[in-house]
Amino acid sequence: MSAMDIDTPSVRDKGKGKVRATPQNGESDNLPWVEKYRPKTLDDLVSQKDVTSTIETFIDANRLPHLLFYGPPGTGKTSTILACARKLYGDNFKSMILELNASDDRGIDVVREQIKNFASTRTIFSSGFKLIILDEADSMTSQAQAALRRVIEKYTKNVRFCIICNYVSKIIPAIQSRCTRFRFAPLESEQVDDRLQTVIRQEGVNITEDGRAALLRLCNGDMRRALNILQACHSAYDRVDETAIYNCTGHPHPQDIERIVTWMMSDEFSTIYSNVEKLKREAGLALQDIISEIYYYILAIEFPPDMRIFLLENLAEIEYRLAEGANENIQLGALVGAFKQALEIAASAS
Structure with missing residues (x-):
């Protein structure tokens, strides 16, 4: 039995069918499962092998271009670039990246201040480039995207950009042409199921076959959604069956x-x-x-x-x-x- 198998003992209230987790290892027990089980390396990713193998080739040759990741939610876009950052910079990767969620920081001021300031400086600890990750970039205003064009070109010696979005049509053509595009397809049911089985074993989830089938159907290739539903049902029910899955999601049975x-x-x-x-x-x-x-x-x-x-x-x-x-x-x-x-x-x- 691994250490993770005994991480999270829980106390169950049999009368109400609830689960109360008893924290043992501090912060990791309070994490959402999507973060707790986020892949740490490119080898840990369950899909998109063509994408990850191409990016590994770029990294090994020290020729990483600007990247544009697009595709449905929960298909591994953010996990992939974070795994790339770990491969590039090691455990201290956080000091070498600027991660912004463009859903919040989406105006032209962010491009002019945060992004430009980070891009215009070089690190004294490394001769290589830094990395700027713009998540949910399809929420950026057109003015911010227009301002970003010049920043991408001007500071290529210092930084590489990874632009992540769900809808590539909302990214202006000028930015698309400056990046190497990678499409992330929805995950196959077998790929989602393999990762779910690992989580189910580690967390001791009592899930039935019909519950697992319902979960795979409702997540529709979205790993994030699958883990969120599973965690919610595990917290609410002793036994996670089909009815529990549909009750937790509010989805029609x-x-x-x-x-x-x-x-x-x-x-x-x-x-x-x-x-x-x-x-x-x-x-x-x-x-x-x-x-x-x-x-x-x-x-x-x-x-x-x-x-x-x-x-x-x-x-x-x-x-x-x-x-x-x-x-x-x-x-x-x-x-x-x-x-x-x-x-x-x-x-x-x-």
Whole structure:
């Protein structure tokens, strides 16, 4: 048994199904699992092997370019550059990097002051370059990005930039052309599962097979989301099963989605509307989450092609309206109406 296996004894309240962690090793026990189990080296990363092998080649040749990492959340972008920093600078890497989250520090003043001051100075402890990490850079204003162009070029001898974002289309072309781009794809379920199994063993999580399957499905290739859900469920339940996963996330349970679609296909308009409204209220569900799950349900069930196409078009339109701030009650009526129209299309086609 490793030291980590005995790190975190816990006291369980059997009456309430709660878990109370008993701190033993200080700060590490209070860390979120996404930080506690963040990969420390490039070899620890569970995916993106093509990306990491290319960057290792750059580092070994001492020719690291400016980097642009983009892709969905939780796919290892920040972990990769921090692991690179450790490989470059060793344990004292924190003094050699400037890490900014552009969601907070996103104005032109940050570029002119913090970034420029850090980039314009060289360290006396190393003849190499320093590293500036701009996380969530797609939140930077266009003026800040425009000011960053000249800083990147002017101080290349002193620093390298790593720009991290979810949506590369929000980074201006001038910055994209100055960086070597790497796309981080969503993680495969097997890759997420391998890392989760390690955490489950280390933390002593009592998780069932259906709970693990639900967790892998809901995280959708996002390792950060998977670990956050697992930690929340472990704190709230002695036994983490499928119901616990859906309760913790507030996500519609598959059985509820099946009931909703059954109502849509068989009942009368007003009955469907009142049933779904009651289910939403009692289970605390959001219509947007219901629509997302209905989408997956429609793909999994055999529908006539014309009916399927009509439903998917309407689901997309309703989801867009909700994202723009439309009234949920009106959009629920639109959802029920779309199913009724789809049934008429199927009936006329037959």
